[in-house]
Amino acid sequence: MWSVDDHLEDILGAIHPLDPIELPLSDAQGCVLVEDVTVPVALPPFDNSSMDGYAVRVADVAGASEDFPAVLTVIGDVAAGSGGTRAVGPGQAARIMTGAPLPPGAEAVVPVEWTDGGAGGGAATAMRPAGAAPEGATGEVRVHRPAEPRAHVRERGSDVQAGDLALTEGTVLGPPQIGLLAAIGRGTVRVRPRPRVVVLSTGSELVQPGEELGEGQIYDSNSFALTAAARDAGAIAYRVGAVTDDADELRSTIEDQLIRADLLVTTGGVSVGAYDVVKEALSSVGDEDEPGSGIDFRKLAMQPGKPQGFGSIGPDHTPLLALPGNPVSSYVSFEMFVRPAIRTLMGLKDVRRPQVRAELRTDKALTSPEGKRQFLRGAYDAEKGTVTPVGGSGSHLIAALAQANALIVVPEDATSVEPGTETEVVLLG
Numbered sequence: 001m002w003s004v005d006d007h008l009e010d011i012l013g014a015i016h017p018l019d020p021i022e023l024p025l026s027d028a029q030g031c032v033l034v035e036d037v038t039v040p041v042a043l044p045p046f047d048n049s050s051m052d053g054y055a056v057r058v059a060d061v062a063g064a065s066e067d068f069p070a071v072l073t074v075i076g077d078v079a080a081g082s083g084g085t086r087a088v089g090p091g092q093a094a095r096i097m098t099g100a101p102l103p104p105g106a107e108a109v110v111p112v113e114w115t116d117g118g119a120g121g122g123a124a125t126a127m128r129p130a131g132a133a134p135e136g137a138t139g140e141v142r143v144h145r146p147a148e149p150r151a152h153v154r155e156r157g158s159d160v161q162a163g164d165l166a167l168t169e170g171t172v173l174g175p176p177q178i179g180l181l182a183a184i185g186r187g188t189v190r191v192r193p194r195p196r197v198v199v200l201s202t203g204s205e206l207v208q209p210g211e212e213l214g215e216g217q218i219y220d221s222n223s224f225a226l227t228a229a230a231r232d233a234g235a236i237a238y239r240v241g242a243v244t245d246d247a248d249e250l251r252s253t254i255e256d257q258l259i260r261a262d263l264l265v266t267t268g269g270v271s272v273g274a275y276d277v278v279k280e281a282l283s284s285v286g287d288e289d290e291p292g293s294g295i296d297f298r299k300l301a302m303q304p305g306k307p308q309g310f311g312s313i314g315p316d317h318t319p320l321l322a323l324p325g326n327p328v329s330s331y332v333s334f335e336m337f338v339r340p341a342i343r344t345l346m347g348l349k350d351v352r353r354p355q356v357r358a359e360l361r362t363d364k365a366l367t368s369p370e371g372k373r374q375f376l377r378g379a380y381d382a383e384k385g386t387v388t389p390v391g392g393s394g395s396h397l398i399a400a401l402a403q404a405n406a407l408i409v410v411p412e413d414a415t416s417v418e419p420g421t422e423t424e425v426v427l428l429g
Contacts, residue, residue, distance in 0.1 A: 002300050002308075003412075004336060004373050011310055011337055015319055017347035018192050018262060025181055028173050030234055031191035032347045037167040039184050042157035047102040049078075051152045052127045054093040054115060054141055055106035061143045066123075069142035074118060078103055093141055097127070102153055109152035116142040160184075170349060172234070195345040197235040197338075198261040199227045202250060202268040202277050203325060206242035221398060222267040222330045226323075229334050230265070233342040245269070247281035254282075258314040262345055265338055268325030270297060270307040278309065278322050295320060301412060303374045304329035305336070327398040332375045332407065335428065356380075358387040358425045360408070366417040368410040377404035380425055387425050405429045 002010075020034040049055065056072065064070040072093040078085050080099035088094050088105035095118075096102070096109060117124025118141045160166065166180055173181075173191065181189055206220040207213055220242045230237035240257060243250050254264060269278030282295040295311035306329075309322030321341065323333040335353060343351035358380060360366070366389065368374040377400050378387040387408055391400020409424040410417055417423055 001371075002298050004300060004302050007298070007300055007308060007310070008337055008340060011319075011321070011341055012344055012351070014310075014312070015263075015341050015344050018195060018345050020190050020192050022188050022190050023193070024188050025178055025186065028181075028189050028191050029175070029178055030194050031173050031189075033167055033169055033171045033173065033189065033191055034347065035190050036165060036169050037181065037184075037186065037189070039160045039162055039164045039166050041184065042162050043159035043183055044154050044156060047156050048080075048154050049096045049098055049100050049102060049109045049152060050154050051109055051111045052098050053096060053109050053111040053113075053152065054143065055088055055096045055103050055109050056093045056143065056147060057088060057090065057105065058107045058147060058149050060091060060093075061108075061110060061146050064143045064146050066144045069116070069144050072141050072143060074139055074141050093143070095127070095141075107149050108147040110143050110145065110147050111152065114143060114145040114147075116144075170347070172346075172348070192345075192347040195235045195262040195342050196260055197227075197230040197237045197263045197265060197342060198240060198257045199223050199230060199237060199265045199267075200240035200253065200257070201242045201325070202245065202266060203242060204244040208241060221327055222325065225327065225331055226265060226267065226334050226338070229331065229339070230342060233339045234346050234348075235263075235342045243277075245277045247277055250277050250281040254313065254320075258316070258318055261318050263338075263341060264313065264318060264320040265323065265334070266309075266320065267323045267330045270309050270322045270324055282309070282311075282313065282320070282322070295322060297322070301372045302336075303369060303372045305333040305375075306372075308333065308337070310337075328377070328401055331401060335407070335426070336375075354427045355409075356425050356427060357422050358385055358406075360417060360419055360421045360423050361386045361388045362419050365419065366408070366410060368415055368417070370415050371412055373412050374410040375426070376408040376410065377401055378406045378408040378425060379404060380406035380427060387423065 060072060061070045072091055075086050075092050075094055078094050078096040078100045080097055085103040088103050094103050112124050112127050115124055167177055201220050201223040205217050207217045209219050223239050227237045227239040243253050266278050279297050295309050297309040299306050300308050305324055307324050313320050321338050323330045340351040377390045379390050380387045387406055390404045405428050407426040
């Protein structure tokens with residue numbers, strides 16, 4: 001009988017991070033950086049306007065008001081992406097758009113709403129399109145309010161300076177990180193790729209959702225749940241339709257999938273039944289000349305999830321985790337063992353779900369078999385610091401699992417847990 005910790009240690013000791021590769025930014029989402037990234041150019045790379053308005057000299061609009069506006073000569077437009085703009089001299093202003101470079105001589109930007117927009121009337125509400133002179137325009141703009149130096153100006157390097165550390169090794173690249181890399185001009189990045197995980201379920205009784213159930217049949221939920229869980233963990237996941245209880249067919253299916261797998265996950269067929277096909281098909285696939293190859297089937301001191309299998313298969317010794325077939329057993333096993341394996345392949349340091357302590361809220365004591373670590377579905381309330389059991393302990397009760405956001409852990413040395421006890425909780429969300 002293996003302990004949960006020993007089984008996980010055995011898995012993580014045999015699985016190593018994938019080799020780094022260079023990927024275009026468009027393909028790097030969800031991958032893990034293998035190097036620090038420094039900023040080659042300041043962001044923003046030049047002083048630019050944060051508003052649509054007019055670039056002015058501060059002295060020219062000092063004391064301006066609606067009754068006594070500052071009247072400035074408009075020398076032209078400055079659009080985003082433009083260069084070689086004319087300098088703003090005394091008594092002058094340049095129409096400027098958001099993101100456009102601040103022209104030489106200008107010290108601030110006054111929003112268009114602080115002006116008449118060049119129309120000679122009251123306060124403007126928006127900039128007129130380029131080339132569309134407002135009716136009655138005179139080439140002048142009236143500014144109704146003063147501006148402080150650098151008002152509405154995004155200064156060069158106000159985001160990051162050249163040489164700053166943008167992202168550190170080990171960062172998972174999400175949308176904001178991809179955006180930052182693009183903003184500093186990185187077209188590619190060196191990362192560990194997302195692991196490719198193939199999930200397949202076994203059982204002649206399994207029918208695909210959407211098809212009609214026959215007598216003695218059930219829908220295949222495990223492959224869908226675990227494929228989703230693998231994607232949630234960061235993997236590229238492939239779901240294979242259920243394989244019947246035929247050892248040759250299972251071996252053939254697994255061999256076909258090896259070409260696209262960094263990790264294989266099976267569900268079902270690992271216990272001691274007469275039709276436990278995974279155990280039958282994979283017990284003798286190891287290479288005698290290769291230490292550690294093959295699949296070892298073992299019993300764990302845990303509930304649910306007692307029967308488990310782990311090893312490697314194929315010419316590249318692709319790791320394979322064989323999970324039990326009951327829906328709750330397979331999902332709990334995934335969270336305890338497969339998710340850490342995926343995160344290890346990604347090169348992450350923190351591979352396990354976060355754990356907290358919470359007060360148990362229940363009407364009666366929880367019972368647990370002696371010598372086994374039990375994982376019960378629970379609803380965790382972070383604000384109150386409490387956890388409440390959801391559903392019973394049966395490993396087939398998948399409806400309760402859908403309502404849970406945590407697993408309540410009952411340790412091996414406890415046979416009961418009283419209400420109000422502080423207990424360990426694994427957070428699933």
